[in-house]
Amino acid sequence: MIPNVLTIAGSDPSGGAGIQADLKTFSALGAYGMSVITALTAQNTREVRGIQIIEPQFVAAQIDAIFDDVRVDAVKIGMVATAEIATTIAERLRHHAARNVVLDPVMVAKSGDRLLREDAVAAVRDHLVPLAQVITPNLPEAGVLMSAPAPATLPEMRQAVLALHRLGAQFVLLKGGHLATGDSTDLLFDGDAITELTAQRIATRNTHGTGCTLSAAIAALLPGLGVIDAVRQAKAYLTGALTASHLLTVGSGHGPVHHFHALWTKDQAG
Secondary structure, X not given: OOOEEEEEEEEOOOOOOHHHHHHHHHHHOOOEEEEEEEEEEEEOOOOEXXXXXXXXXXXXXXXXXXXXXOOOOEEEEOOXXXXXXXXXXXXXXXXXXXXXXXXXXXXXXXXXXXXXXXXXXXXXXXXXXXXXXXXXXXXXXXXXXXXXXXXXXXXXXXXXXXXXXXXOOOEEEEEOOOOOOOEEEEEEEOOOOEEEEEEEOOOOOOOEOHHHHHHHHXXXXXXXXXXXXXXXHHHHHHXXXXXXXXXXXXXXXXXXXXXXXXXXXXXXXX
């Protein structure tokens, strides 16, 4: 059965992040993608020029419209923008008994522009994190969620993943991409054991939407796999998308990863 996977996130008109990246990822991994938009952004590979936030009531209406008609096998949550939207999403997902929820606590764009209001951090931590089967913070996001300095070493990551798990998610995937190391090491914690996941660090500027893509890949794979296998396969997919990103010529800043690297020929991607 083809899984139906819903992304609740902001829109990126340049196509590299947000719901556009999520829908591409779902499709590349064999899932049927659906979307609820929380915010419209005016952005490209270099900057975010503006954000238009959707009214929380309309976010709720979008969620209800999907769940009232479609079997939803997994949900990925990305940019929520405000505390009101975060609490609205949490309330509606609880109402619909949503399963296989993956939360990517999006706070800052690759360009450095902030995508989450200060007052929304507590709402994400208190209302959305406990709903999640998996949360996927990077190191700066982990620091914000813990109200502590961001982990800067692998030992500090091991301590942080324990603290993050106490916030209520079933699994924590703490991403180590910001570490100054040769490899990219993530830690996956289920409350009992830490699984270390290491991948080759790809030297590329095309990193726009990497967090969106990884969390979307996990959501697409969760309906058919356990969490550990879904995370492993999602990381492998992202590594392939980063490795092939040079085949795309999109923008002059942080370009996108190549979501369809396994499906397009080299000539098509150029």
